[in-house]
Structure formats: structure tokens, C-alpha cells
Amino acid sequence: MHDKPRIYVAGHRGLVGSAIVRALRAADTAEIVTRSHDELELTDQVLVREFFRSEGIDQVYLAAARVGGIHANNSYPAEFIYDNLMVQANVVHEAWRAGVRKLLFLGSSCIYPRLAAQPIREEYLMNGMLEPTNEPYAMAKIAGIKLCESYNRQYGTDYRSVMPTNLYGPGDNYHPENSHVIPALLRRFHEAKTSAAPEVVIWGSGKPMREFLYVDDMAAASVHVMELAPGAYAAATDPMHSHINVGTGQDVTIAELARLVGETVGYGGDIVFDASKPDGTPRKLLDVSKLAALGWRASTPLAEGLQRAYLGYLAHLSCEAGLDARCEMDNRTDGASGPEWRISTRTAHA
Ligand SMILES: NC(=O)C1=CN([C@@H]2O[C@H](COP(=O)(O)OP(=O)(O)OC[C@H]3O[C@@H](n4cnc5c(N)ncnc54)[C@H](OP(=O)(O)O)[C@@H]3O)[C@@H](O)[C@H]2O)C=CC1
Numbered sequence: 200m201h202d203k204p205r206i207y208v209a210g211h212r213g214l215v216g217s218a219i220v221r222a223l224r225a226a227d228t229a230e231i232v233t234r235s236h237d238e239l240e241l242t243d244q245v246l247v248r249e250f251f252r253s254e255g256i257d258q259v260y261l262a263a264a265r266v267g268g269i270h271a272n273n274s275y276p277a278e279f280i281y282d283n284l285m286v287q288a289n290v291v292h293e294a295w296r297a298g299v300r301k302l303l304f305l306g307s308s309c310i311y312p313r314l315a316a317q318p319i320r321e322e323y324l325m326n327g328m329l330e331p332t333n334e335p336y337a338m339a340k341i342a343g344i345k346l347c348e349s350y351n352r353q354y355g356t357d358y359r360s361v362m363p364t365n366l367y368g369p370g371d372n373y374h375p376e377n378s379h380v381i382p383a384l385l386r387r388f389h390e391a392k393t394s395a396a397p398e399v400v401i402w403g404s405g406k407p408m409r410e411f412l413y414v415d416d417m418a419a420a421s422v423h424v425m426e427l428a429p430g431a432y433a434a435a436t437d438p439m440h441s442h443i444n445v446g447t448g449q450d451v452t453i454a455e456l457a458r459l460v461g462e463t464v465g466y467g468g469d470i471v472f473d474a475s476k477p478d479g480t481p482r483k484l485l486d487v488s489k490l491a492a493l494g495w496r497a498s499t500p501l502a503e504g505l506q507r508a509y510l511g512y513l514a515h516l517s518c519e520a521g522l523d524a525r526c527e528m529d530n531r532t533d534g535a536s537g538p539e540w541r542i543s544t545r546t547a548h549a
């Protein structure tokens with residue numbers, strides 16, 4: 200053990216990983232260890248083993264994953280299942296081999312059955328068929344939970360899992376097709392405003408409902424769950440049902456979200472729907488009572504979070520244009536999926 204614990208944040212340049220780093224830096228109680236994707240390919244077991252063997256890591260936040268919205272999940276199912284299975288298997292196994300006792304695995308609310316009763320309680324896992332547009336990703340995330348539980352049961356580790364709802368905020372992926380709905384709409388509405396376009400097209404019927412959590416709330420929840428006393432976590436969970444939902448407990452329709460994003464950006468034109476695009480899961484509102492009983496609740500209202508997310512998008516545009524000296528290039532175009540996978544620079548200024 201070191202004076203301060205050495206905490207490895209895997210995926211620190213991503214939306215959530217960068218927010219976890221902000222939260223840990225603000226607390227100033229840990230030494231933070233990071234590696235970018237090009238410095239450490241987490242699907243490569245040999246490299247991951249060498250990293251844990253040499254770095255003396257005490258805790259891991261596993262926020263590295265192949266992540267994307269409904270179109271990306273539907274279009275690249277092989278990458279979504281392979282990358283996520285490999286990254287989590289390598290990180291969990293090699294962390295265990297190196298003696299890391301504490302790890303937090305980030306899953307997703309898409310692990311639950313497509314037609315689960317609402318709000319979705321943790322115990323509804325594996326009670327029904329998954330949503331087809333993201334089944335491979337969801338299967339990998341379910342395997343991630345079971346990986347952590349199995350190492351806990353056999354080796355006595357303390358590997359915990361959180362299942363976030365849909366997340367958004369500064370430092371998001373703004374790719375026009377592969378991103379999630381909020382960054383996609385911030386970009387589309389902004390471009391429509393700038394070009395004075397008469398209408399903005401929203402995918403699907405507008406009827407699906409989604410719950411959105413601001414990313415700094417997600418980071419705070421992650422740190423909260425990681426730091427719960429082992430007895431408190433064990434009392435709230437079960438060795439074979441150990442994951443905890445993280446959300447706001449409130450959802451909106453995609454049509455309502457589109458109206459809110461339009462308002463945030465200041466776009467005055469029409470909103471139209473493209474029914475040829477998939478809706479995905481009709482609704483996936485999380486029951487967040489377990490985490491509330493453990494002392495944590497979300498605090499950022501959607502309208503406020505959208506304002507901050509829009510500022511994050513504008514900062515990202517300044518980075519792309521080379522107008523902001525604080526920007527770091529994050530080499531996102533070097534990923535295995537090729538240069539079109541995502542936009543090459545993102546920024547998540549504190
Ligand atoms: N965003 C959301 O709405 C939600 C996210 N989650 C979960 O939260 C976690 C973080 O997601 P988010 O921050 O949004 O995702 P991002 O795509 O923003 O970040 C993921 C990070 O992981 C890195 N990464 C991906 N693959 C590899 C690899 N093979 N080796 C090394 N690094 C890799 C990425 O690097 P690079 O980009 O260079 O490849 C990136 O820095 C994930 O587990 C995700 O499933 C859960 C629910 C909702």
C-alpha cells in the first residue's frame with residue numbers, strides 16, 4: 200500500500216472516465232494512474248498483464264469500453280461484444296493476478312429485459328429477452344457483472360458493479376451517426392441553427408422514453424459506491440446479484456428531449472421524425488431506491504445538464520478549430536474501427 204492509494208482509471212479520455220478523474224482530483228486523496236488507448240490496448244492480455252505487474256495499482260475504475268448509440272450498436276455488433284468481453288476479462292483477471300482488491304465495473308441499463316416492468320429493479324436481470332439493437336453489448340456487460348461476482352466468490356476480492364442509465368455531458372462523442380442521442384442532437388440542432396435550416400430530423404417515432412444522468416453525477420455516484428464500507432455494500436447486494444442501478448429516477452420522451460435540446464441551443468425551426476430509424480427499447484427507467492438507501496441521489500436537473508453539455512459541445516468545436524489552448528488531442532482516430540468511428544478531438548474542461 201502507498202501513502203495515497205494508486206487508482207487506475209481505465210478509459211480516462213472518455214465521457215465518464217474523464218469525469219471520474221475530475222472527481223478524484225477534486226478529492227485529492229489518491230494518486231491517479233491513466234493510460235490512453237494508444238498507450239495501452241486493453242484487448243491485449245499480455246500488455247494488460249505487464250501494466251498491472253509493474254504499476255502497483257490499488258484500485259481500478261473500469262470505464263474503458265466500446266461505447267456508442269443505437270446505430271453504432273446495431274451496425275458493429277461484433278466489435279461491441281468482442282471488445283467489451285476482452286477489455287473487461289483482461290482488466291478484471293490481471294487486476295486480480297496483481298493483487299488489486301477493489302475494482303468498480305461500469306455496465307449499462309441495457310442489461311435488463313427489453314420489456315422489463317418499470318421502474319427496473321436490480322433483480323429483474325435475466326428475466327426476459329434483451330433489446331435486439333444492443334443485445335451483444337448487453338451480453339458483454341452481463342458477463343462483466345458475473346466476472347466480478349465470480350472473482351469475489353472464489354477469491355474474496357471486492358469488485359463492485361454499477362449500471363448507469365443513459366449519460367451525457369462535456370467530453371461526449373459527437374459523431375453524427377455513432378453517438379448517443381443527446382450529443383447527436385446538440386450537434387444537429389447547433390448546425391441547423393448556424394445554417395438557418397428550416398427543420399431538424401429526429402430518429403424514430405419520438406415516443407421512446409429515456410432517463411438521462413449528467414456525467415459528473417455519474418462520476419460522483421461511482422466514487423460513492425467504490426468508497427462504501429464493504430459491510431454496507433454487502434448488506435445492500437447479494438454475492439450473485441451485486442450490481443447497483445445509477446440514474447435519476449425520471450425519464451422523458453425523445454420528442455420532449457428534442458424540444459429541450461432545441462431550446463437549449465436556441466433553434467427556432469421545426470422538429471420532424473424519421474420513422475425509418477429504430478426506436479430501440481420503448482422505456483428503461485431505473486429504480487434507484489437501492490443507491491438512495493446507500494446515501495446517493497442525482498442532483499443535476501436535465502435542463503441545467505443540457506446547458507452544460509451544450510457549453511461542452513461548443514468547447515469541443517473550439518478545440519477542433521484550434522481556438523482553445525486547453526485542448527488535448529486524444530488520438531481518437533487511431534482506434535481499430537477506423538477514422539470514421541468518432542470525432543477526433545473531445546474536451547471535458549472542468
Ligand atoms: N455514455 C453512456 O451513455 C453510457 C455509458 N455507460 C458505460 O460507461 C463506461 C464509459 O462510457 P463512456 O465514457 O460513455 O465511453 P467513451 O467512449 O466516451 O469512453 C470509453 C473510453 O474507453 C477507451 N477504450 C475503448 N476501448 C479501448 C481499448 N480496447 N483499449 C483501451 N482503451 C479503450 C476509449 O478510448 P478510445 O476512444 O481512444 O478508443 C475511451 O477513452 C462504459 O463502460 C459504458 O458502457 C453506461 C451507460 C450509458
Ligand SMILES: C[C@H]1O[C@H](OP(=O)(O)OP(=O)(O)OC[C@H]2O[C@@H](n3cnc4c(=O)[nH]c(N)nc43)[C@H](O)[C@@H]2O)[C@@H](O)[C@@H](O)C1=O
Nearest residue numbers: 268269272307309333378379380383402403407477478479
Ligand atoms: C446508453 C445506451 O445507448 C444505446 O441505446 P439507446 O438508449 O437506444 O441510446 P441512443 O442514445 O442511441 O438513442 C436513444 C433514443 O433516441 C433516438 N434518437 C433520435 N435521434 C437520434 C440521433 O440522432 N442519434 C441517436 N443515437 N439516437 C437518436 C433513438 O432512436 C432512440 O430511440 C444502446 O445501444 C446502449 O449502448 C446503451 O446502453
